[in-house]
Amino acid sequence: MAEVIRVASSTDRRVDDFRDLARADRRPDRPGGRGLVIAEGTVVVRRMLASPYPIRAVLGVQRRVTELADDLDGTDVPVYVADAETMAEVVGFHLNRGVLAVADRARLPDAEAVARQASTVAVLEGVGDHENLGALFRNVAALGVGGVLLGPGCSDPLYRRSVRVSMGTVLRVPFAPLTPWPEGVSLLRGYGFHVAALTPSAGSQDLAGFAGRGHGRVALLLGSEGHGLSREAIDAADTAVHIPMADGVDSLNIATAGAVAFYELTNRAAHEPDRDGSPPDHPVPTEGW
DSSP states (O other): OOOEEEOOOTTOGGGGGGTTTTOTTTOTTSTTSOOOEEEESHHHHHHHHTSSSOEEEEEEOHHHHHHTHHHHTTOOOOEEEOOHHHHHHHHSSOOTTOEEEEEOOOOOOOHHHHHHHOSEEEEESSOOOHHHHHHHHHHHHHTTOOEEEEOTTOOOTTSHHHHHHTTTGGGTSOEEEOOSTTTTHHHHHHTTEEEEEEOOOTTOEEHHHHHHTOOSEEEEEEOBTTTBSOHHHHHHSSEEEEOOOOTTOOOOOHHHHHHHHHHHHHHHHTTSOOTTSOOSOOOOOSSOO
């Protein structure tokens, strides 16, 4: 197992990467900050250890560090152990999950690299809520979507809250910015994608009917929590699709809508080859990009 270092005082400078996480002006993962990625809880830390993100250190109470012993075995990651009170003083709040890890950012793929290896991709515009973004990434990973492309107005997927809500799946799902917007969707057509905009707008097709016709590779555009996709994004798509709603309800939370749409698309795709004859599903990588 990696070397375990006891931390007896909250002033120990060796745990500065974990310090004052409750203060927005000092958070290491904030925009303009140090660019660190923070994982909370044994499940998320375990996924970080298995990801391409270079781990800087782990800090936790003894019980949680012991739970990670097999994952830490053979690594050279510094592991700091403190009691709950000392850890709370360092972090700035009591952490129920009992363990944190910090990592440097990995080199991300570009949009072309994401498109090449995926049969289905999610393309997001204006998704600014960190929890919704994290939930979308969790749904992407769970339902076999090959990657995420980010248009304008999206939050940083590696912000601490997004990482936590995604249960660490954001650390293994390839993502990249897509520019210019919305003209960049033409790149996807070059890789054989049919671009579908998810919108309740009049004239859109039923999602299940669209998925049932088989379009090979599909890029699904999803818009902001409040206003949905912009008119420009919808116009840039090949098709507009919607999820039928019961009377009196016009929309779903974006993470929920994404889950429904991802299931329809990937479930159908699992039973048919891509247009170019390649296998329908390309596994999401767990090591490297």
